[in-house]
Amino acid sequence: MALSNEQLERYSRHIILSEVGAKGQKKILDSKVLIIGAGGLGAPAALYLAAAGVGTIGIADADEVDLSNLQRQVIHTTPDVGKAKVLSAQETMNAINPQITVNTYRQFVDASNIMDLIADYDFILDGTDNFPAKFLINDACVLAKKPFSHAGIIRFKGQLMTYVPDKGPCYRCVFREPPPPDAVPTCRQAGVIGAMGGVIGSLQAMEAIKYIIGKGDLLTGYLLTYDALKMDFRKVKLPKVSNCAVCGDSPSILKPFDYEQAVCKV
Amino acid sequence: MADYTIDETVDITDVVCPVTFVKAKVALEELEDGQVLSIRLNDGEPVQNVPRSIKEEGHQILKLIDNGDGTYNLVVKRITLEDQT
Amino acid sequence: MKLTVTGNVKEYADGLTVAKLIELEKVETPLYVTVSINDEFIASGTFEETVLHEGDIVEFLYFMGGGQR
Numbered sequence: 001m002a003l004s005n006e007q008l009e010r011y012s013r014h015i016i017l018s019e020v021g022a023k024g025q026k027k028i029l030d031s032k033v034l035i036i037g038a039g040g041l042g043a044p045a046a047l048y049l050a051a052a053g054v055g056t057i058g059i060a061d062a063d064e065v066d067l068s069n070l071q072r073q074v075i076h077t078t079p080d081v082g083k084a085k086v087l088s089a090q091e092t093m094n095a096i097n098p099q100i101t102v103n104t105y106r107q108f109v110d111a112s113n114i115m116d117l118i119a120d121y122d123f124i125l126d127g128t129d130n131f132p133a134k135f136l137i138n139d140a141c142v143l144a145k146k147p148f149s150h151a152g153i154i155r156f157k158g159q160l161m162t163y164v165p166d167k168g169p170c171y172r173c174v175f176r177e178p179p180p181p182d183a184v185p186t187c188r189q190a191g192v193i194g195a196m197g198g199v200i201g202s203l204q205a206m207e208a209i210k211y212i213i214g215k216g217d218l219l220t221g222y223l224l225t226y227d228a229l230k231m232d233f234r235k236v237k238l239p240k241v242s243n244c245a246v247c248g249d250s251p252s253i254l255k256p257f258d259y260e261q262a263v264c265k266v
Numbered sequence: 267m268a269d270y271t272i273d274e275t276v277d278i279t280d281v282v283c284p285v286t287f288v289k290a291k292v293a294l295e296e297l298e299d300g301q302v303l304s305i306r307l308n309d310g311e312p313v314q315n316v317p318r319s320i321k322e323e324g325h326q327i328l329k330l331i332d333n334g335d336g337t338y339n340l341v342v343k344r345i346t347l348e349d350q351t
Numbered sequence: 352m353k354l355t356v357t358g359n360v361k362e363y364a365d366g367l368t369v370a371k372l373i374e375l376e377k378v379e380t381p382l383y384v385t386v387s388i389n390d391e392f393i394a395s396g397t398f399e400e401t402v403l404h405e406g407d408i409v410e411f412l413y414f415m416g417g418g419q420r
Contacts, residue, residue, distance in 0.1 A: 003292065005281055012288045018323075022292040040417070129417050152415025159415045174392070179383040179414055186416040223412055234358055236410045237390050 001026075007099075011053055024213040025053065031212045034058040034121035036109055036137060038085040040197030041151050041204060042127030043075035048205040050093035050100055054212070057093060058121060060105035061085040072194030109133060111256040114140040123208045124148035127201065129186055131178035132259035138163070138171035140256040142247045147211055149204040149219075153192050154185065156228040158200035161219055161238070162207045168220030173241040173248075178259050199226060270328055270341065273301040278316070279308050279337055286312045287319045290342075294325060299346040302328065309336045316340065352405040363403070370398040378411055385412040 003011070003022055007029075014020045014028070033054050035042045038061040049057055063085050065076045073085075080088040086104035093102050109117060109128075114136060118124055124146055126137045134150065141148040145165040152159050163170050203224070210216045222235045246253040276293035278286045290305050297303055307316055317327055317340055326343040333339060354363050356376060363372070369388075373381045386393050387410045393401055403409065 005285065005289070008288050008292065009281070009285045012284050015288050015292060016284070022295050131414065131416055134416070152417055154415055154417045157413075157415065159413070174385055174412055175414060176385075176395070179380075184380050184383050184414045184416065190417075192417055236387075236412065238412075239387065239390050239392055241392060 007053075010097075010099075014052070019215045020213055024215070027212050027214075028053050028209065029055045031123070032056040032058070032121045033123045033125060033208050033212075034060065034118060035125045035127055036060045036133070037127030037129065038063075038073070038075065038089040039069065039127055039129065040072045040153060040192065040194070041201040042125065043073040043089070044198045044201035045125055045127060045205040045208075046075055046089055046093055047096065048202055049208060050097045050102070052205075052209060053097060054100060054208075056101045056103065056121075058103040058105060058117070059086050059089050059093075060107065060109055060117065061089075062106060062108045072192065072197045074194075074198070109136065111136060111258045114256055115144060118144055118146050121146065123211050125204050125208060126150050127204070131184075134171060135175075135178050135259060136256055139246050139253055142170050142172075143254070143256065149207045151200045151204050153196045153200050154190050156193055156196065158196050158226040158228075160200055160203050160207075160224045160226075161222065162211075164211070164218060164220045169238045169240040170244060170247045172246050173244045174223065174238055176245075181260075193228065196226075196228060199228075270302050270343070272304045272341065273297060275304045275306070277306045278312065279306055283311055283315065287316050290316055290320060290340075291323065294320070294323075294342065294344050297344040299344055301344050303342050303344065305340040305342060306333075307338055307340060309338065313338050313340075352403075354403055354406070355408045357409070357411060367403045368399060369393065369401040369403065369409075372403065372409065373398065373411075376411070380413065383414055386410070387412065 011025045014025050015022055031054050033049055035046050038059050065080045065083050065085055065088050067081050075092045076088045084106050086106045090102040090104050118140055124141055126148055128134055147164045150161050150171050207218055221238050223238055225234050242249050274297060278289045281289055293303055307313055320342055321327055324345050326345055328343055329341040331339040352363055352365050353360055369386055378384050389408050
């Protein structure tokens with residue numbers, strides 16, 4: 001289908017790029033991205049993906065908007081406090097771009113629902129804040145052969161990696177098992193600069209766009225680390241682990257499972 | 267006497283900058299290498315800028331015809347650049 | 352001996368173990384850090400006995416949660 005004059009205008013800054021063009025923009029319009037977590041990372045990612053014209057965006061989160069979220073979760077506004085995050089996110093995305101479809105999943109993602117949830121999507125974006133969820137998303141994406149972007153942020157630091165099926169190491173290759181509850185600080189306990197979500201969440205959106213249009217080098221086989229205080233970006237090479245429990249040569253994890261959810265003590 | 271055959275036409279008089287160029291570029295993208303596109307465009311800013319932008323993309327301008335009604339027809343041959351897909 | 356630790360080349364005492372390096376570099380969560388030497392991960396139970404050598408490239412990879420709530 002040819003792009004309408006309105007679409008040509010809305011997406012002109014994309015289309016004018018030789019790496020995108022009308023072809024790339026049509027790929028973006030036809031693409032489906034699932035964002036798990038409508039928080040510090042998911043908020044900026046969702047804004048940019050909606051603005052870019054990603055045709056179908058799924059957003060999963062069980063929480064409601066809290067006043068303390070607004071320091072960084074830029075998709076929600078003050079009148080949204082108390083509203084389901086997925087609905088608040090959907091309203092903002094559709095206000096930016098009424099042409100896209102936003103599917104909302106107001107639920108915690110767990111082993112019982114994750115395979116069905118990711119099945120319809122081309123790319124998954126992990127914007128969760130806890131390790132059981134990060135390992136669950138990793139395992140499910142490896143098993144379902146779905147590419148995904150992992151990210152984490154804390155204080156003045158952030159990290160990011162992209163998994164592409166059969167191409168690179170997975171999150172479990174690097175980190176093996178979730179740490180025990182409270183062994184590693186999360187941003188609730190440790191704090192985070194709001195703009196960190198903007199930097200790292202936007203990079204996740206960028207990886208999704210590059211994957212969709214099939215251009216450039218993805219962050220597969222590397223962990224990007226960002227230290228804002230030192231203003232230092234580093235790409236650390238990641239070896240693929242042949243005995244990885246989920247993506248290795250003889251995997252022992254054959255279906256997704258839940259680690260006991262660490263109840264965050266505030 | 268024309269030494270070319272027009273394969274496709276596009277009218278960009280219904281849009282304004284920068285969509286003028288974008289619409290022409292998209293129409294060119296959909297052609298095969300060597301095919302010819304006739305672009306109908308307005309006098310003024312479009313006729314000043316669009317031919318230059320198309321040339322910068324590496325395509326070949328064959329002719330600019332003044333229609334005498336404030337519009338022009340720009341005849342362009344598509345040239346595929348290596349970094350275009 | 353010279354080691355490249357998280358991208359910085361520095362002088363360290365010969366015979367340094369990974370466990371000792373973790374201490375020297377004040378790694379925040381010493382029990383839960385992934386370590387790679389020359390692009391190979393080393394098993395987490397072996398930090399005490401793994402000795403570093405001249406020119407080794409060491410990276411620390413940290414668990415980083417956060418981002419949703």
